[in-house]
Amino acid sequence: MRPIMSHKRVLYGYWRSSATYRVRIALNLKHLAYEQHLIHLLNNGGEQHLPLFSSINPNELVPVLIDGEVTLNQSLAIMDYLDEVYPQFPLIPKDLKSRYLVKALAQDIAVDIHPLNNLRVLQYLADDVGIETEQKQRWIQHWITQGFHALEKNLASTAGAYSVGNSITLVDLCLVPQVYNAERFNVDVSTFPTIDRVVQALRSHPAFIDAAPENQPDAN
Structure with missing residues (x-):
């Protein structure tokens, strides 16, 4: 199947940004x-803070998707939009119970686990609070591990x-990053x-391989 490009579609992002x-x-x-418009989150004090990108997203966070006349930030909102506008390969099930189970599990990752190891939190801990690299590592490991303990219990039953189940969903798109x-x-x-087990299976899928950080043009 050929990629669909009926109008200009631009993704502002950074190779290591999990969102x-x-x-x-x-x-x-x-x-x-x-x-891809590449926004390096470390170079030049963080290119996300430069006026050009800040005018696109005042939150100064990636990703931002421009799809024709639509400009969106927040990865969960972007993926929800893509699923509604481009229904091929649905990411969210149609039946009510499965739909909200998938959304809840995705938010367990994207809302509860990810923000505590996000770059701006880590920079604040290092630059403003003054924690050392080893302490910062323990912070990250603690919150990811705590979140994964709960997630593992949930996924054991789903x-x-x-x-x-046996179809790729929004949960998987949050889990691998x-x-x-x-x-x-x-x-x-x-x-x-x-x-x-789930992540190892997903990492063999071409869409996940192509999206991997090490395969991006700005990887370093």
Whole structure:
């Protein structure tokens, strides 16, 4: 299937941003072509703070998707939009129970786990609070591990081949980037067997491979 590009579609992001990573996977699964505008979150004091990007997203966070006349930030909102406008390869089930189960599990990752190891939180802890690198590592490991303990229990009852049954859903798009973050900070993901099994399966899918941080043009 050829990528769909009926109008200009641009994704502003950073190779290691897990929120951007989620959106890249969604675009790939739906075969939606897009241009990448690279925002380096560390260079020049953080390019997300420069006036050009700040005028697009005053929150100064990635990702931002421009799809024709639509401009959206927040990865969960972007993926919800993509699922509604481009229904091929649905990410959210149609039946009521499964729909909100998937949304809740995705938010367990994107709302509860991810923000506590986000770059601006870590920069504040280091620059303003003055914690050392080793303390910062323990902070990250603590919150990811605590979140994964709960998530593992949930997925043990919902998982089939993937996080919820045998179809890729929004949960999987949040899970793989969060495990990438966990591995960066030396969290032993093998202690969460359901999470580990599902992620290993997803990492063999072409849409996930193409979206992986190390395969992005700004990877360094």
